[in-house]
Amino acid sequence: MKKILNNPVDYVDEMLEGLIAAHPHFYRLHGDSGRVVVRAMPGHRGKVGLVTGGGSGHLPVFTGYVGAGLLDACAIGDVFASPSAEQMADAIRFADQGAGVLRLYGNYGGDIMNFDMAGELVEFEDITCTTVVLADDVASAPLAEREKRRGVAGMVYAFKIAGAAAESGRDLAAVTKVAQKAADACRSIGAALSPCTVPQVGKPTFHIAEDEMEMGMGIHGEPGVWVDKLRPADAIAGEMMDRLLADMPLAKGDRVSVMVNSLGATPPEELYILYRIVKARLEAAGATIVMPLVGRYATSMEMAGVSFTLLKLDPELEGLLKAPCECAFWRV
Amino acid sequence: MKKILNNPVDYVDEMLEGLIAAHPHFYRLHGDSGRVVVRAMPGHRGKVGLVTGGGSGHLPVFTGYVGAGLLDACAIGDVFASPSAEQMADAIRFADQGAGVLRLYGNYGGDIMNFDMAGELVEFEDITCTTVVLADDVASAPLAEREKRRGVAGMVYAFKIAGAAAESGRDLAAVTKVAQKAADACRSIGAALSPCTVPQVGKPTFHIAEDEMEMGMGIHGEPGVWVDKLRPADAIAGEMMDRLLADMPLAKGDRVSVMVNSLGATPPEELYILYRIVKARLEAAGATIVMPLVGRYATSMEMAGVSFTLLKLDPELEGLLKAPCECAFWRV
CATH class of the missing domain: 3.30.1180.20 (Dihydroxyacetone kinase; domain 2)
Known part of the structure; x- marks a missing residue:
């Protein structure tokens, strides 16, 4: 279980620094927190925004899937820890192109709480948000209690489906609906x-x-x-x-x-x-x-x-x- | 050091079976040995062929780099073991489109011996072969004894450079020359x-x-x-x-x-x-x-x-x- 790192407290920031240095045509940091990764080439005006967020330590999830036909922005926390509501709100602000923003993320308590708070923060700025929560891990709860299941790799499929729907010009209700259909499938x-x-x-x-x-x-x-x-x-x-x-x-x-x-x-x-x-x-x-x-x-x-x-x-x-x-x- | 496998003797064959099942549009097996992986869509007639070979256990090296603008064929051995001369000869036969074949591989004794024998086997079939051996690992011998160095990840660059040169229609001497330049660099x-x-x-x-x-x-x-x-x-x-x-x-x-x-x-x-x-x-x-x-x-x-x-x-x-x-x- 050896790791190549410097001071463990710098792990996430140094990882993001390297990620963006290696791929400046895909990623850049947005805002002051240093923890909101966004598309280097933003989506077109009027496109539904797509954001996610979650802990570090899962690359390419979450940050890696920011890109064309995928996510617009991602708020990233410490390893296995939720980003803050303010970071998520910054991701939503970036992603909004006037057509609203879908929050698409995994079913974890911290992420839900913070994304809900982030939604309240941006509501005052007239940004409409919808939510689809991934709960695809069949081992984590029986089918009858599906809402308790954890979100795992199914997220990648949901990012892809929702990203393509948003890129094609569908409105927020339609993108949300098809993202939910992907999550359910x-x-x-x-x-x-x-x-x-x-x-x-x-x-x-x-x-x-x-x-x-x-x-x-x-x-x-x-x-x-x-x-x-x-x-x-x-x-x-x-x-x-x-x-x-x-x-x-x-x-x-x-x-x-x-x-x-x-x-x-x-x-x-x-x-x-x-x-x-x-x-x-x-x-x-x-x-x-x-x-x-x-x-x-x-x-x-x-x-x-x-x-x-x-x-x-x-x-x-x-x-x-x-x-x-x-x-x-x-x-x- | 746990591994997910069945009988260890089946490791390479099962790996190749899964690789080809997952990517039939990229790879297929050629010949009877079950150890020669070739492009599913062969290069055009008159293109210089590009082959490599080496032990398993290095994915994407070697087999993974068979593809358009990359390798035409790869002979793959057991884990960390050279393929046989006959398997290498099969790879060369597939890769030959009438313009000769460059053998491009790492500086390991078994691979060199078998690729030399493979060259002798196909010489009687009027297939012209050239060779570039990768020796990029600076830790394995001093610069003055560069020919003793092992070939490692630099191979990927050499595959890419030589593959692009062959795809562009250069002849065997020119492809070999630029592959050697890449290896040297x-x-x-x-x-x-x-x-x-x-x-x-x-x-x-x-x-x-x-x-x-x-x-x-x-x-x-x-x-x-x-x-x-x-x-x-x-x-x-x-x-x-x-x-x-x-x-x-x-x-x-x-x-x-x-x-x-x-x-x-x-x-x-x-x-x-x-x-x-x-x-x-x-x-x-x-x-x-x-x-x-x-x-x-x-x-x-x-x-x-x-x-x-x-x-x-x-x-x-x-x-x-x-x-x-x-x-x-x-x-x-």
């Missing part, structure tokens, strides 16, 4: 093999034995559904697919995108071994896979493990998924 | 924080204490220049830049591309912290940075650590670097 599950270390804490977020894994763990180390001996790749992938398909059954003719995501340290070689089973299971269900994503899309620094996300498509979602987008980490 | 150095595990071996490639790092380590765990306590990010980056710039001095007005590469487990947050110093040092030398690459370009599975690579540009190299290319891992 997402299901994710993760499995962790090792913890990560929050720089300012300096010790791993949880303990797991050298021969064990945890099914259903959250991206901040939130408890999963079981801890047991490390299983073979095909068994891990099979159980993850069982859990996803039990929650959102697929039928013959369905079209679905799937993300096989490393939580950080797990290399692409292992993701591709897992993908064989993901593909076989989806095809056995009669579904057609559209634009599979295999890589690192939503991480927890150096945590080892994977997550799978399904996005069940209809023609509208598929069109928006395939629309062009560009940021430093993803291009369609 | 590359310098790399790595620093490792943790080892990785070769699946069929089942234990880490080397030992390093929990509070230590190794400067100059190779991508298979070859010994570096020192082992000592883990240093702050800015000190690590500073020393790595010192070593690169001592080997290839830069002057005011020089243009250079730089790659800040994770060896696997090291997350992008840490790469961006390091990039601040890389940028400051290059700018202090008077150089202009062109198309910086920050991410995972050449890895050793779950090894933690980083490498920096400099490519000193002239107008020809810069034009080829910026030419379009596309594979599953990189797009320009």
